[in-house]
Structure formats: structure tokens, C-alpha cells
Amino acid sequence: MAINILEFVDLEKRIQKTEDSYRDVLAPDLGKAYVIAITRDGCPSCEKQKPLFESLAARMKKKHGDKVVFTRVHIQHSQNYTTESTRSKDVFHHYFYPTNLILIRTRDRGAFEYYRNTAPEMSELEKNLESAIETAVMLEKES
Numbered sequence: 001m002a003i004n005i006l007e008f009v010d011l012e013k014r015i016q017k018t019e020d021s022y023r024d025v026l027a028p029d030l031g032k033a034y035v036i037a038i039t040r041d042g043c044p045s046c047e048k049q050k051p052l053f054e055s056l057a058a059r060m061k062k063k064h065g066d067k068v069v070f071t072r073v074h075i076q077h078s079q080n081y082t083t084e085s086t087r088s089k090d091v092f093h094h095y096f097y098p099t100n101l102i103l104i105r106t107r108d109r110g111a112f113e114y115y116r117n118t119a120p121e122m123s124e125l126e127k128n129l130e131s132a133i134e135t136a137v138m139l140e141k142e143s
Contacts, residue, residue, distance in 0.1 A: 040077040102114045
């Protein structure tokens, strides 16, 4: 599978346990670009983007191998249960779904956001991902 699926509640537990930022939990290694899709139940745009994101992940994994990691953080949401979505907004500082992030890690400052957008075109995400991979590899080589 080209995409890791992570339930938001599991991410919350890891953040609380380690006291790391979501960026450091989701982007643990130097030399890689981490593509994150934040999605929730009942989101039409998330469902529309899902096959496009999977296709991009497969293509980029084939081209770049382990230099790129795709993760979908899934938020549980229903009419009667909205608290997880609210908590995710506090963690990720986002509002809309799907929100896509590209994270890369530095040697001395931890992981940072290289890119963020809501429901971007896959061509835009891919263009920014290519640039992020180059940057991640460069940062890995710096000593």
C-alpha cells in the first residue's frame, strides 16, 4: 500500500505520550518528504480526492522510493460526534477538509511545514512535492 492510514485518535495519543509536535511525529526521518492528507468522514471533497491522492502516491513512490511517505490522517465525524474534528483543528490549525501538508525534517530544528493547501489539484501537490524531496535530500546531506 502506497499510503499509511492513521486514525487521528492514535496520533493524539502519540503526541501526548512523546510531547512532540504533530510535525515531528509524522515526519521522523531526515531526507524524506512526508505528504499528509487530513480527511474526515462525510466529506465529499475528501472522497473525491481519495483516488487522486492514491494515484499520486503510487506514482511518486515508484519514482522516488523511500524518499517520499504518504499518510492519510482520518478524522471520525458524524452529526452527533464532532469533537474529534474540533480537536484535529486545534492540533493541525486547519479548518477545511481535505487539508494537504508536505513536511520535511531538519537536523537541528525538527520537522516543518513545507507546503499546505486545502483540496489542491494533484498537479500542484506533485510540483511542490518534487521540490520538497529535493530540499529534504539536500538537508540530509548537510552536516
